[in-house]
Amino acid sequence: MTENTEKLPPKERMKIPRQSMPEQEPNVRNSNFQEVPLGLTEEQALLEANRCIECKKAPCIPGCPVEVDIPGFIRLVMDKEYAAAARKIKETNALPAVCGRVCPQEEQCEMVCTLSKKFKPVAVGYLERFVADYERENDLVQLPEIAPPTGKKVAIVGSGPAGLTVAGDLVKLGHKITVFEALHKPGGVLVYGIPEFRLPKHIVQAECDVLAEMGVEFQNSTVVGKMDTIDELFEMGYDSVFIGTGAGLPNFMGVPGENLIGIYSANEYLTRSNLMRAYDFPNNDTPIIEGKNIAVLGGGNTAMDAVRTGLRLGADNAYIVYRRSEAEMPARAEEIHHAMDEGVQFHLLTTPIKFNGNGDGKVTSMECMQMELGEPDDSGRRRPVPIEGSNFIMEVDLVVVAIGNSSNPLIPQTTPGLDTNRWGNITVDEETMETSRKGVFAGGDIVTGGATVILAAGAGKKAARAMHAFMMNEVASQV
């Protein structure tokens, strides 16, 4: 099966079809929480790698927010140097097993792939996942060299992708790192937000374990902003602080009845199911409302995660209710199709304007209206407008609001002098990620609002460089 295509001319390489990732059948996977895509086989990975024509311009590199040397790692795959390929990625992206699963490559590196002008682009994400899994599953993860201790202490608040990246980069440089995590396990949105069937928790745990082996200390169940403030961290002897607390404040629509029992924010619903493992009853006894008719409001990846979770928890009908059309959905096309294949019903151009409940205060239905889209306005966004008289009732016993998130307000509220914008995002110098407070840096969703894992990791890289310079300049000035 495996053939050496190393010397194939580009034209021959282009004849190799893009490899499809094997996945669980829809009618099987919609009742279990195991990962849906199963990963490429080695044969498929080699074929896929050989589709790369190694073009000179390599637009995939600037197409990646952290500029992974994509042709470089793909060349190593062709040479069957899979662990080396994973290490090549890790030179700029500490979380390839995660990004290989959840990064929107179709909007980044794959979108600009030279091959995509005539053919399907090289499946960079599939290959990234393949090499990262290969390295981990074969115990080939190597700890990087750690520089001699600098004597500097860094506090990282939040253990999502931004915080983990900062931790990895700074511990290598010899700094003493403590990661403060509010929940009982590290990983942030990677563990509380993304379901097991899309990102197995053991993968995130493995990344944290490597950091721990490198010397990073994780202090879980510690809510900075409540238990200790940022100022108190400095008093405790930390030389620099990174805030990566994410966008954990759910938005609600603001319509009547939204506080009825049976209406969750996506954050709460997914946290109960994912991190608190409500799906794993009776091994875990986390309460969760298991609706028979569940409506998830929104069209992003979080909405897809929630509605597919609802199906797996036993819903007879799982609906996506979204104000715009499929073309405007922010979720990855792959996730939308996964949801459709699994039996999720899409009510597009629809919005609830009111939730109705019974005498016990439980949601029983929602009054909805049909929408139509206006022309794109100056911003380019098409605005949904309700159609007069289109009201109808949808029977539901569980609603999950997944319309968007805002920044976690706890630290901005308890840190004098820390500037935010009106949406509550911490404002930073975009080059250094330094905040308005000296020695305090921030990155990830707390700065950008809800964005991608790779953008958060990229921000973490920038911040780590600046924090190192900040601390070492201080050392130099003390000499």
Place this chain on the structure above:
Amino acid sequence: MKFDSVEQILTFAIGKEQEAADFYTDLAGKMEGKQMREAFLEFAAEELGHKKKLEAVVEGKVLLSSEERVVDLKIGESLTEVDAKPDMGFQEALMVAIQNETNAYTLYKNLAVATDDSGLKDLFLGLAQEEAKHKLRFEVEYDDFVHQEN
């Protein structure tokens, strides 16, 4: 509420814009956070801008059009009422603003319906259109900020 002349109506409308500006300035003073203070002062400044436009109408420098079609996202119509409080966030601030603009829009629409004078009716509709634009400005921000993924 009864109006007999264009001048009376415009004086009333100018007064309403000033009232709105004062309302937001007062709210700004009550906010705990700097960002909300700034947001409400910005809203107040916008209301003063509207007032200035109406003053220009009085001076004959600007004409109000009742023909102009303004998109109505109707977000305000389904929002719950919120009370302004010192620790409110930006979503609630937008809800307060949308509520105010919706009320002003409805007021002028109703006044237009209530008058038989076609000149006055046109003016009320023109004022309603102005308020519809203000409402749209806040509803667009609500759409972008609250309904990020919806």
